[in-house]
Amino acid sequence: MKTWDVVIIGGGVIGLSLAWRLRRDGASVLIVEKSEPAREATHAAGGMIAHCDPHNPPALASLIAASARMYPEFVRELREASFESPDLRNAGTLAFFEQDESPGCDAARAITDDDLTRLEPFVSLRGRSFFLPESSVDPRKLASALEKTLRQSGVDFVTGSPVNEVAVLGGRTAGVRTAKSFYAGDAVVNCAGAWASMIRPLGVPTRPVKGQMVCVVPPPGPHRPGPLIQHVIRTPEVYIIPRSDGRIVLGATVEEAGFDKRVDPDTVQRLHQAAANVAPAIGEMRIHEVWAGLRPGSPDDLPILGPTALPGYFAATGHYRDGILLAPITAHVMAQLLTVRKPDFDLAAFSPLRFR
Ligand code: GLY
Numbered sequence: 001m002k003t004w005d006v007v008i009i010g011g012g013v014i015g016l017s018l019a020w021r022l023r024r025d026g027a028s029v030l031i032v033e034k035s036e037p038a039r040e041a042t043h044a045a046g047g048m049i050a051h052c053d054p055h056n057p058p059a060l061a062s063l064i065a066a067s068a069r070m071y072p073e074f075v076r077e078l079r080e081a082s083f084e085s086p087d088l089r090n091a092g093t094l095a096f097f098e099q100d101e102s103p104g105c106d107a108a109r110a111i112t113d114d115d116l117t118r119l120e121p122f123v124s125l126r127g128r129s130f131f132l133p134e135s136s137v138d139p140r141k142l143a144s145a146l147e148k149t150l151r152q153s154g155v156d157f158v159t160g161s162p163v164n165e166v167a168v169l170g171g172r173t174a175g176v177r178t179a180k181s182f183y184a185g186d187a188v189v190n191c192a193g194a195w196a197s198m199i200r201p202l203g204v205p206t207r208p209v210k211g212q213m214v215c216v217v218p219p220p221g222p223h224r225p226g227p228l229i230q231h232v233i234r235t236p237e238v239y240i241i242p243r244s245d246g247r248i249v250l251g252a253t254v255e256e257a258g259f260d261k262r263v264d265p266d267t268v269q270r271l272h273q274a275a276a277n278v279a280p281a282i283g284e285m286r287i288h289e290v291w292a293g294l295r296p297g298s299p300d301d302l303p304i305l306g307p308t309a310l311p312g313y314f315a316a317t318g319h320y321r322d323g324i325l326l327a328p329i330t331a332h333v334m335a336q337l338l339t340v341r342k343p344d345f346d347l348a349a350f351s352p353l354r355f356r
Pocket of ligand 1: 322
């Protein structure tokens with residue numbers, strides 16, 4: 001029977017990124033995915049590398065800063081390996097803040113109304129605004145490039161197979177069990193996002209936090225190439241993420257609604273209107289796609305990273321609103337842990353054992 005060095009439960013951006021780093025370190029890796037890779041929170045994500053967002057949890061500051069720094073090289077390597085582009089955009093973010101808010105990074109700078117007109121002629125909203133040196137990626141393209149790279153480099157995939165439990169033999173993990181099969185592994189990592197809490201033995205307490213999203217495209221007819229706006233734009237009501245092919249993604253709600261992924265037409269309308277209030281031309285754009293995703297929340301809104309109480313069983317999940325942003329650093333530190341190196345960061349605050 002084949003045995004892998006590491007079995008990863010869940011083929012979202014965290015599982016895929018971790019598999020990539022482990023494979024580079026020489027480990028044999030199997031990803032067991034309940035449906036198809038990257039069809040859940042990764043597919044739904046906006047893709048902002050929002051390291052200057054004042055709402056980022058302070059406990060995550062150093063991991064967030066490190067991950068944002070890693071992104072250019074992470075994407076460069078991925079493009080080289082996959083010949084696919086995750087649409088990394090570096091134009092930056094224009095953020096409108098409430099009076100009592102300040103940007104979450106030193107490199108932010110306040111901008112005037114004239115700056116706004118020059119930077120984004122289609123944006124008519126005015127207010128206390130800042131330029132933030134942030135980037136964005138298209139998470140669907142990022143995941144596609146990761147999956148292609150992994151398949152080329154010999155990472156194995158089992159899809160359409162929810163893991164029910166982590167198997168235990170002699171007091172340590174021996175692999176994973178699905179309804180039909182057993183997959184043997186020396187180590188197992190739970191990267192199952194909002195579904196992580198369903199896998200026995202319990203103890204990775206994520207929950208789904210719904211986000212509804214909208215994608216708009218230019219109306220039919222001749223239009224300028226590329227997106228109408230160049231920067232990511234954030235206001236307290238909406239965020240607006242341009243893609244290089246002209247699509248614009250609008251987000252997002254934050255809802256405690258269980259595993260409900262229905263989309264509500266009024267909410268779609270509200271998001272579209274909020275974006276039109278920022279840039280009236282977005283109101284003229286056609287709704288191309290609407291969807292909802294389930295972010296993996298945790299009891300304290302911080303990721304769950306590191307060894308569990310069961311030897312050989314690890315967690316790397318619970319990234320809540322920051323899964324795309326934190327994928328490179330999560331893969332880096334978890335690969336260090338799994339190959340018995342000291343992680344570059346103190347992960348004590350994110351230990352799965354903190355919930356006991
Ligand atoms: N990271 C954006 C969101 O969670 O809506």
